[in-house]
Amino acid sequence: MNEPTVHIVDDDPDMRDSLRWLLTTVGLRAVTYDSAEAFSAASLDAGPACLVLDVRMPGTGGLDLFESLAARGIRLPVLFITAHADVPMAVRAMKSGAVEFLEKPFNGQVLLEKIQRAIRDDAARLARQAEADAIRSRFETLTGKEREVLAMIRDGRPNKEIAALLDITPRAVELRRAGLMRKLGAGSLSELLRLAIAVEEAEPPSRQISPPRSA
Known part of the structure; x- marks a missing residue:
């Protein structure tokens, strides 16, 4: 910095x-x-x-x-x-x-x-913004199917309900969930939810980057 x-x-x-x-x-x-x-x-x-x-x-x-x-x-x-x-x-x-x-x-x-x-x-x-930017870049690697599963996990839905809503097997839900957790670096459900909340609440970048000029 x-x-x-x-x-x-x-x-x-x-x-x-x-x-x-x-x-x-x-x-x-x-x-x-x-x-x-x-x-x-x-x-x-x-x-x-x-x-x-x-x-x-x-x-x-x-x-x-x-x-x-x-x-x-x-x-x-x-x-x-x-x-x-x-x-x-x-x-x-x-x-x-x-x-x-x-x-x-x-x-x-x-x-x-x-x-x-x-x-x-x-x-x-x-520092908080830099951390949020790093998390946001990880989220951008998720596929559309993984994002669907993440949104439902964020809403508190269990795997069986997610499977029924997406018309896929519970095993497919587990695989997508494992994939998105691996990409996001989340070791647990609570950490996954923390990351999801952090990226939602993060401020967007706000400064133009270049050397300041003196008057």
Whole structure:
């Protein structure tokens, strides 16, 4: 997995430089952007990341950018920073899924702790997504007949009932069941069901993969 990246979007160059320096003190890679438009034009790499986002900027504001990212399926933990906070703004940010909403001037150590926690959470999410993608690729190797049997097993139907519904012998059901369990790497019925549920509930891939660009 790629190294963690903190994306900083702020129109104030002094704030961008200060935040970049702060992050380098704990070994974190920072990429800065001077506007929401510059960030929107960039692509994200595949590693864990978070976004430190100024609320009020010329052009597109931070909240609008965040909501547009969500609409595009880009799921990044976001920490908002602002010098002009108000309650409705904070409520809108948190309802949109922001990790935190900090007023300037803020405590650098507090910000670092929140960024590090956000990156850990994103790394865990990416690991779950990678596992789900691996499971999904195994499911794609199943034949149509095996998928029929799996769907009925998922519904809790016993082999004899599956055989009757598909108009095949119980032995044929057993063979299809053994084949799909082998392809999925499931050693038991409970593991098979866990894999089936995991692939149903998994989030689809959400990021475009290519190096980010600095403003």
